[in-house]
Amino acid sequence: MHLLFYSFFLVLYRLGISLASGFNSKARSWITGRKFIFTHLQESIGQNNAPLIWMHCASLGEFEQGRPLLETIRKKYPSYKLLVTFFSPSGFEIIRNYNGVDYIFYLPLDSNKNARQFLEITKPKLVLWIKYDYWYFYLSALKQKNIPTLLISGSFRIEQPFFKWYGKLHIRMLDCFKQIFVQTQASIELLKSIGFSQKIIASGDTRFDRVLEIVSHFEPIEGLDDFCKNQPVVVAGSTWIEDEEELDHYANTYPNIKFIIAPHEVSELRLKEIEKLFNRCVRYSALIKENRTNAIKTEVRSVTVQSETRDQNETFPATNANVLLIDNIGMLSRLYRYATIAYIGGGFGNDGVHNVLEAAVYGKPVIFGPVYEKYKEAIELLEAGAAYSIETALELEELMNNMLSDEEWLKQSGNVARNYVREKAGATEVIMNYIQENRLLTS
Numbered sequence: 001m002h003l004l005f006y007s008f009f010l011v012l013y014r015l016g017i018s019l020a021s022g023f024n025s026k027a028r029s030w031i032t033g034r035k036f037i038f039t040h041l042q043e044s045i046g047q048n049n050a051p052l053i054w055m056h057c058a059s060l061g062e063f064e065q066g067r068p069l070l071e072t073i074r075k076k077y078p079s080y081k082l083l084v085t086f087f088s089p090s091g092f093e094i095i096r097n098y099n100g101v102d103y104i105f106y107l108p109l110d111s112n113k114n115a116r117q118f119l120e121i122t123k124p125k126l127v128l129w130i131k132y133d134y135w136y137f138y139l140s141a142l143k144q145k146n147i148p149t150l151l152i153s154g155s156f157r158i159e160q161p162f163f164k165w166y167g168k169l170h171i172r173m174l175d176c177f178k179q180i181f182v183q184t185q186a187s188i189e190l191l192k193s194i195g196f197s198q199k200i201i202a203s204g205d206t207r208f209d210r211v212l213e214i215v216s217h218f219e220p221i222e223g224l225d226d227f228c229k230n231q232p233v234v235v236a237g238s239t240w241i242e243d244e245e246e247l248d249h250y251a252n253t254y255p256n257i258k259f260i261i262a263p264h265e266v267s268e269l270r271l272k273e274i275e276k277l278f279n280r281c282v283r284y285s286a287l288i289k290e291n292r293t294n295a296i297k298t299e300v301r302s303v304t305v306q307s308e309t310r311d312q313n314e315t316f317p318a319t320n321a322n323v324l325l326i327d328n329i330g331m332l333s334r335l336y337r338y339a340t341i342a343y344i345g346g347g348f349g350n351d352g353v354h355n356v357l358e359a360a361v362y363g364k365p366v367i368f369g370p371v372y373e374k375y376k377e378a379i380e381l382l383e384a385g386a387a388y389s390i391e392t393a394l395e396l397e398e399l400m401n402n403m404l405s406d407e408e409w410l411k412q413s414g415n416v417a418r419n420y421v422r423e424k425a426g427a428t429e430v431i432m433n434y435i436q437e438n439r440l441l442t443s
Contacts, residue, residue: 002169006136014109029089033106041121044103045083052081053441054124056107058133059091061355065153066130068209068428071100076432077441083122087133094329110135119145126440128152129177136169139176148178148440152431153205156187157374162194171195181431184376201434204427205377211361212425214333221331223288224260224338227324232340232404233258235364237332238354239345240264241273243369246393247343248277250400255280255322257404260335262326264345264354271327282321284328333358340410341403343396344368347389353378360386361421365403365413367396377424386417 020027045052055070057063063084070082082101086092096104108114115137127142127149142149151174161167162174171194174180180196181203182188188200236247239261251259259278263270275281326335336342342359346352347369356366356378366387372378381387390396403410435441 002166003136006169010110026089029093030106033089033092034108037106037108038117038121041105041118044105045081046121048081050079050081051125052083052122053077053126053128054083054085054122055101055128055130056085056133056138057087057091057130059086059088060094061091062130062133063091063095064210065205065207066128067100068206068213069128069152069431072428072432073435073441074100077443079443080125080441083124107135107138110137112137112141115141119147126150126435131155134170134173136173139173143176149176150431150435151177151180151182153203153207153427154180154182154187155184155205155376156182156190158190163190167194179434181427181434183427201430203430204424206427206431207355207357208421208424209426209428211333211357211421214358215337215361218334218337221334221338223284223291224335226291227260227287227321228258228338231256231258233260233338234341234343234400235260235262235335235339235359236343237262237335237345237359238264239343240349241270242348243343243345244274244277246348246369246390246396249393250397251323252279253397255320257322259323260326260338261323262332262335266327266329271325274325278323278325280321281323281325283325287321287324336362336364339364341400342366347371356381356387357421360417363414363418365410365417367399377420381417381420384416384420386413386420 017027017030021031053073055066057066063086070084073080074082081103083103083105084095084101085105085107086095087107092104092106098104108118115135118138119141124147127147129139129149130152131154139149156162161170174191174196178199180191180200182191182200183202183205185202188202191197191200234247234257236243236259239247240263244261244263247259247261251257261274261278263274271283326332336359339359339362342364344353344356344359344366345368346354349371352371352374353368356368356375359366360377360381366381368378368387368389370389370391372382372389378387382389388399390399403413
């Protein structure tokens with residue numbers, strides 16, 4: 001019965017995506033990216049006899065989570081080909097040109113036929129399933145073929161289906177993994193309550209390894225030092241409109257404080273929406289274009305900034321801007337290096353706060369909205385005094401003013417954040433030790 005409902009859900013999901021593709025660009029990418037998918041797989045992988053490792057990720061965040069493990073495997077086992085699949089367009093579109101693996105594809109929608117055809121073409125020797133995005137037919141087919149499948153950085157909470165009366169199918173999916181690596185001891189206790197105790201290891205979260213790697217290979221971002229000019233800087237990352245509305249009054253009131261805003265989405269509609277909130281705003285692309293044009297000149301050119309408080313034809317000097325709007329994807333993890341204080345978006349939405357580790361690793365105190373209960377690292381940073389949660393713009397302004405006027409507070413919070421990340425590192429090594437000790441790969 002559970003499998004019947006699951007199959008019915010897949011039919012409805014496919015229908016819903018098809019209907020949405022007419023007006024939603026992400027849904028359209030989801031559909032078009034899977035057209036002739038098996039033909040493309042066969043042409044790319046089917047004729048290759050080299051052994052293959054498959055890593056599946058829901059989206060970009062999970063890819064970053066699995067990336068340290070993938071890159072370590074690449075170094076230790078260079079004879080293996082690496083395949084990465086995504087369920088979400090937001091992950092695939094950003095990573096599609098990543099040259100650290102051999103193949104990048106969308107995962108065909110789950111079905112018995114698709115799963116078997118996919119495995120017949122790819123023939124993976126090892127599968128790394130990052131955090132979640134469980135698909136019954138794929139996992140069942142992997143188990144039936146006796147292909148070792150590892151769940152990496154799993155995170156379990158009591159409200160998930162595994163621990164509900166209707167969760168039998170989800171429990172069967174978990175049983176398909178050869179080994180389950182979880183982030184916390186609390187996850188182990190939850191899994192024990194449903195009968196899993198023999199194949200679980202609390203390895204920690206590979207994201208800690210990933211952010212430390214980013215810091216160790218940091219490259220400066222063009223134009224940022226000139227924009228910041230040794231002034232206090234608030235970097236607001238992965239923001240939604242609710243976050244920007246918490247920040248706009250403070251940014252407009254204190255022009256001597258620099259704000260760098262990297263929205264979660266960078267469509268033209270969203271960028272214009274943000275520009276209307278901030279009086280002294282310039283896009284990153286416009287700033288860089290102007291800097292390059294005026295590298296030898298002394299005069300200042302102006303760029304047009306949309307604002308409800310200004311006429312659309314009025315120009316605003318880029319050199320006087322105190323808000324820099326990032327209009328590209330891919331540099332956020334480096335932006336936090338320039339922060340005095342980091343604001344992490346998502347904390348006013350249903351899904352909750354985004355990745356706080358990307359800022360904490362640089363030794364930056366972190367601020368976010370009230371929705372963070374799903375994220376262990378956010379909770380632990382709060383408890384340690386390295387992060388702060390706010391519910392209103394007034395709270396945010398008071399907190400920032402107090403922090404910016406107390407250098408010792410800033411320094412201490414930042415040090416706690418940095419040390420927290422360093423102490424939590426090492427999950428990649430734990431997983432690699434398991435792979436080697438159990439001879440899941442051969443040199």
